[in-house]
Amino acid sequence: MAISNYKVEPLFAEPYFRADISHAISEEQRDFIKNLKMIVNRTNLISENLYIFDEPELESIKTAVQEALDIYATEVMGITQTLFVTQSWSLINHPNVGMHGHSHSNSLVSGSLYFCEMPTPTASMVFDKHKAYQQLELNPEKDKQNIYNTPLNIVTPRANEIILFSSGLQHFVEPNGSSEPRYSIAFNSFIKGKLGSYRDVSELTLR
Numbered sequence: 001m002a003i004s005n006y007k008v009e010p011l012f013a014e015p016y017f018r019a020d021i022s023h024a025i026s027e028e029q030r031d032f033i034k035n036l037k038m039i040v041n042r043t044n045l046i047s048e049n050l051y052i053f054d055e056p057e058l059e060s061i062k063t064a065v066q067e068a069l070d071i072y073a074t075e076v077m078g079i080t081q082t083l084f085v086t087q088s089w090s091l092i093n094h095p096n097v098g099m100h101g102h103s104h105s106n107s108l109v110s111g112s113l114y115f116c117e118m119p120t121p122t123a124s125m126v127f128d129k130h131k132a133y134q135q136l137e138l139n140p141e142k143d144k145q146n147i148y149n150t151p152l153n154i155v156t157p158r159a160n161e162i163i164l165f166s167s168g169l170q171h172f173v174e175p176n177g178s179s180e181p182r183y184s185i186a187f188n189s190f191i192k193g194k195l196g197s198y199r200d201v202s203e204l205t206l207r
């Protein structure tokens with residue numbers, strides 16, 4: 001081959017955020033969440049209450065989630081506007097139950113919170129690079145797979161961890177391969193603050 005020297009450099013990248021918030025979660029709160037009334041959601045169970053962070057019992061968790069969103073806005077997105085939680089709900093995946101592929105509408109950053117011990121083996125979240133149907137499946141060979149060409153990336157959650165990601169990212173949850181229920185919380189967020197410019201008539205103030 002004539003070309004022996006070449007460079008491949010990143011143009012853009014997709015982040016996700018993870019942090020331990022065990023300091024903000026008590027045993028009473030774990031019981032409170034586990035005892036929320038659940039209803040059937042396609043295959044798994046979802047809380048009837050879809051604004052669980054508004055419950056006074058979960059105030060310390062809501063504060064820690066807000067802190068994580070503040071870090072994400074400032075340090076990851078590099079913006080001055082504020083992210084705030086819109087809806088928040090709990091989920092239970094019983095053995096053999098996962099969650100179909102989906103993304104989160106009318107939200108900018110979504111998150112999961114693994115508020116208690118995770119069963120072993122822990123069913124992972126799987127993120128899909130593609131947002132739409134792929135007519136051509138041009139997947140890399142296993143030994144050539146890297147951050148540029150991988151179609152999927154797997155994130156295995158740990159107990160007490162919050163995970164944040166762009167709401168438009170397609171993701172699914174592997175079936176629960178353990179004999180215990182897999183508990184989690186999910187939430188959406190949106191932005192408030194000022195966007196655009198008054199003089200450019202692009203100003204938008206979201207309160």
Ligand SMILES: [Fe+2]
Nearest residue numbers: 102104171186
């Ligand atoms: Fe989701």
